[in-house]
Amino acid sequence: MFSLAENIGKLTLSLLREMGRMMTFLLYSIYVIFSSPGKLFAIFKQIHFIGAKSFFVIFLTASFTGMVLGLQGYYTLRKFGSEGLLGSVVALSLIRELGPVLSALMVTGRAGSAITAEIGIMRITEQIDALEAMALEPFKYLISPKILAAIITLPLLCSIFDVVGIYGGYVVGVKLLGVNPGAYFNEMEKGVEWKDIYSGLVKSLSFGLIISWICCYKGFYAGHGAEGVSRATTSAVVMSSVTVLVWDYFLTSVLM
Amino acid sequence: MGKGINLIKLVDVSKAFGPQVVLDHLDMEVPERAITAIIGPSGEGKSVLLKHMIGLLTPDSGRVLVDGENITVMGRGELNRVREKFGMLFQNAALFDSMTVFENVAFPLQEKTNLSRGEIRDRVHDALENVGLRGIDEKYPDELSGGMKKRVALARALLLDPKIILFDEPTTGLDPIISRAINRLIRDVHDRFDFTGVIVTHEVPEIFDLCDNVAMLYKGKILMAGPPEDFRSTDDPLVKQFILGELEGPLRLI
Numbered sequence: 001m002f003s004l005a006e007n008i009g010k011l012t013l014s015l016l017r018e019m020g021r022m023m024t025f026l027l028y029s030i031y032v033i034f035s036s037p038g039k040l041f042a043i044f045k046q047i048h049f050i051g052a053k054s055f056f057v058i059f060l061t062a063s064f065t066g067m068v069l070g071l072q073g074y075y076t077l078r079k080f081g082s083e084g085l086l087g088s089v090v091a092l093s094l095i096r097e098l099g100p101v102l103s104a105l106m107v108t109g110r111a112g113s114a115i116t117a118e119i120g121i122m123r124i125t126e127q128i129d130a131l132e133a134m135a136l137e138p139f140k141y142l143i144s145p146k147i148l149a150a151i152i153t154l155p156l157l158c159s160i161f162d163v164v165g166i167y168g169g170y171v172v173g174v175k176l177l178g179v180n181p182g183a184y185f186n187e188m189e190k191g192v193e194w195k196d197i198y199s200g201l202v203k204s205l206s207f208g209l210i211i212s213w214i215c216c217y218k219g220f221y222a223g224h225g226a227e228g229v230s231r232a233t234t235s236a237v238v239m240s241s242v243t244v245l246v247w248d249y250f251l252t253s254v255l256m
Numbered sequence: 257m258g259k260g261i262n263l264i265k266l267v268d269v270s271k272a273f274g275p276q277v278v279l280d281h282l283d284m285e286v287p288e289r290a291i292t293a294i295i296g297p298s299g300e301g302k303s304v305l306l307k308h309m310i311g312l313l314t315p316d317s318g319r320v321l322v323d324g325e326n327i328t329v330m331g332r333g334e335l336n337r338v339r340e341k342f343g344m345l346f347q348n349a350a351l352f353d354s355m356t357v358f359e360n361v362a363f364p365l366q367e368k369t370n371l372s373r374g375e376i377r378d379r380v381h382d383a384l385e386n387v388g389l390r391g392i393d394e395k396y397p398d399e400l401s402g403g404m405k406k407r408v409a410l411a412r413a414l415l416l417d418p419k420i421i422l423f424d425e426p427t428t429g430l431d432p433i434i435s436r437a438i439n440r441l442i443r444d445v446h447d448r449f450d451f452t453g454v455i456v457t458h459e460v461p462e463i464f465d466l467c468d469n470v471a472m473l474y475k476g477k478i479l480m481a482g483p484p485e486d487f488r489s490t491d492d493p494l495v496k497q498f499i500l501g502e503l504e505g506p507l508r509l510i
Contacts, residue, residue, distance in 0.1 A: 121353075129312050130350035134364050134416075135339035137332070 025217045029147055032139040042145040043152075050111040050146070050212075051153030055160070057106050062161040065098055066090060066168025073169070074177050083177075087184035088191025090169035091162075095192060095200045099162040101248055104154060104207035108240045112215040115146055116236040119219025120229035128220070143220070147212040154208030155201045162200070199255040206251065207244050214240045263288040263420060263452050264309050269318035270476075271304060278304050279315065280476030286469075291446055291453040293463045296473035297498065297507070302456040303347065305473060306422050309454065310342050311335045322420075343413030343421040343451075347428065349405035351397040351412075357384070358393040361412045368416065383411040387441060403434040407441070414445060423455040435459070439466045460499050464488065472498070474507075 037043075073089040119142055122128050131138045166188070173179040218236035222228045264286035271279040278301035286292050286309070294302050307313040308320055311327045319326050322338050330338065351360050361380045365371060371379070384390065387407040397405055406426055413421055426442065427435035443466050446453055457463050464470065464484035471481040472495055480487070480495050490496055497505030 125348060125353070126346045126350035127352055129307075130344070130346055130352075132312060133310055133339060133342060133344040133346075133422075135336040135342075136364065136367055137336070 021221070022213075022217055025220070026213050029139055029143050029213070029216070032137065033144045033148060036137065036140050037148070038140045038145050042141070043148050046145045046149030047153055049114075050107065050149050051157060054107055054110050054153075054157060057110055058103055058157050058161055059164055061102055061106055062099075062164035063168040065102060065161075066094065066165030066170075067172045069093055069098075069165070070169035070172030070177070074173055074179065083173075083179050084183040085187050085191070086169070086173045086179050087166075087186070087188035090173070091166050091188045091192050092196060094162045094165040094169075095196050097200075097248075097252075099158045099165065100154075100200050100204035100207060101244065103158045103161045104204060104211060104244045105241055107150075107154060107157065107208075108211050108215070108237055108244070111150075112211050112240050113233050113237050115212065115215040116219040116222075116233045117229055119143075119216060120222030120232045123220060123222045124225060124228060138220075143216045146216055147209065150208040150212035151205055152208075154204045154211075158200060158204035195255075199252075202255065203248065203251055206247065210243050210247060211240045214243060261288045262286060263323060264454070265319075265321040266305075266308065267319045267321065269308060269315045269320060271301075271308065271313065271315050277476055279308070281318070282473075282477050284471055284478050284481070286452065286454055288452050289450055290468035291442070291455060291466060292469040292471060293455045293457055293467040294471050294473055295458060295460050295463065295498070296479075298458060300473050301476065302458075302473055303424050306424055306454060306456050309420075310339060310344060310422060340416075341419040343416065343418035345406065345409050345413050345421065345423045345426055347424040349397070349402075349409040351405060351409055353397050355396075356393060357389075357395050357397070357400070357408050360397070360408060361415060364412065364416055379415065380411075383415045384408070386414065386445065387411045388437075403430045403438065406430070406438060410438075410441065410445075414449070417449065418451060420452045420454070423453065423457075425456055425458075427457065427459060435462070439463075442466065460501075461488070 069090045073086050077083050128138050174181045215236045218232040222232040262285040266284040269282045365376050472479045494506050497507045
């Protein structure tokens with residue numbers, strides 16, 4: 001009984017310590033972003049890596065998400081005889097929810113894992129120590145360009161996701177199932193408000209911060225050897241995805 | 257030469273990783289402009305000791321003084337100012353593996369100085385030539401042999417004229433000829449640039465020809481420190497056994 005309590009205590013303490021370390025990591029990253037943001041070229045390189053190179057996977061996910069929304073939405077709405085609302089259903093689900101969340105999850109899988117692996121390998125091969133030994137701030141070269149790039153690119157990727165998804169829904173709803181094309185876009189225009197778009201962009205911006213923060217952190221404190229990096233990468237992807245979904249709930253309830 | 261001053265001083269330093277005590281109330285001094293070798297059995301924490309000198313690790317207790325300043329209480333900014341005095345050669349060379357050899361050596365210059373491209377190119381080539389390397393500018397670290405990597409890392413460490421250079425096992429894992437070449441290189445470079453050197457190694461007695469002072473780390477403390485001659489003529493059974501590499505004796509490693 002006593003040892004159970006002891007274990008719970010130990011676990012809680014290590015959890016608290018980890019959370020503290022993560023918070024310090026984030027605050028220090030933000031401090032470095034403002035005090036010495038690094039070279040513009042490094043940021044562009046990260047934008048290219050996180051953003052441009054994710055385009056294809058975002059395009060693919062978005063079109064099929066839009067298409068399936070068109071399909072599901074059509075059959076549901078038809079029960080109430082209001083297929084005309086399809087446009088606004090598809091657009092609202094994408095803009096408010098699926099666009100930001102799915103694009104964040106795709107970026108986590110594609111770029112987040114790569115970020116953790118890259119930084120983790122630099123950690124275990126002493127390259128981060130080498131930077132520190134040369135009195136060069138590792139956060140400036142490794143962390144802050146990635147965080148900045150993620151914050152910039154995720155809203156853009158999310159917007160692309162929304163547009164592509166809306167057209168995916170259009171193809172299925174209008175071209176295949178015969179919804180009136182005028183109604184599709186007309187209802188969309190009436191249904192979507194500025195607040196919806198705004199909340200979607202705020203979401204994806206914060207997801208960008210969450211993903212890059214967690215993935216950089218996990219890589220920076222990767223354990224020993226190849227196994228340490230693989231464990232860090234796995235836990236970075238899992239933790240980022242879960243945090244994105246949890247944060248999404250809370251943010252939605254606030255932005256409602 | 258003013259070898260009397262101690263540039264680095266560790267006072268009552270302790271460090272543990274979990275239950276394993278690595279440094280146990282250790283005291284050590286590194287005299288200026290001399291080469292000090294830290295010897296001792298593998299896994300005794302020699303690299304840990306070295307990393308304390310440059311603030312890559314912070315002690316659980318005790319002080320580390322560099323040029324009279326206690327670096328254990330410094331923030332990152334202040335610590336970076338002290339680190340400007342250092343160059344460090346890591347055990348695995350720690351070259352940036354996504355950069356070419358040229359970019360690796362040029363990196364600290366690009367980041368810290370306002371030199372033009374041409375000047376940087378000249379200085380990088382000088383530095384590489386100093387360590388006997390030519391024509392490998394465009395190669396990536398994984399295309400180099402272990403000895404070449406260490407020489408590139410040495411060139412990178414030397415480039416900013418550091419006052420202190422820390423060598424973490426500069427010759428481990430290299431063949432005897434390359435090892436000797438690197439040792440001689442360190443000596444030559446030292447004679448030319450007059451830095452304070454600290455070398456972690458377990459290559460005894462070869463290292464005695466290279467260094468001015470030796471300190472032996474054992475069970476978290478400095479067991480013995482002094483010039484190489486003292487080590488050669490010592491009566492301490494532990495030290496003697498380690499230097500001669502004998503299996504029988506008070507030192508039990510397996």
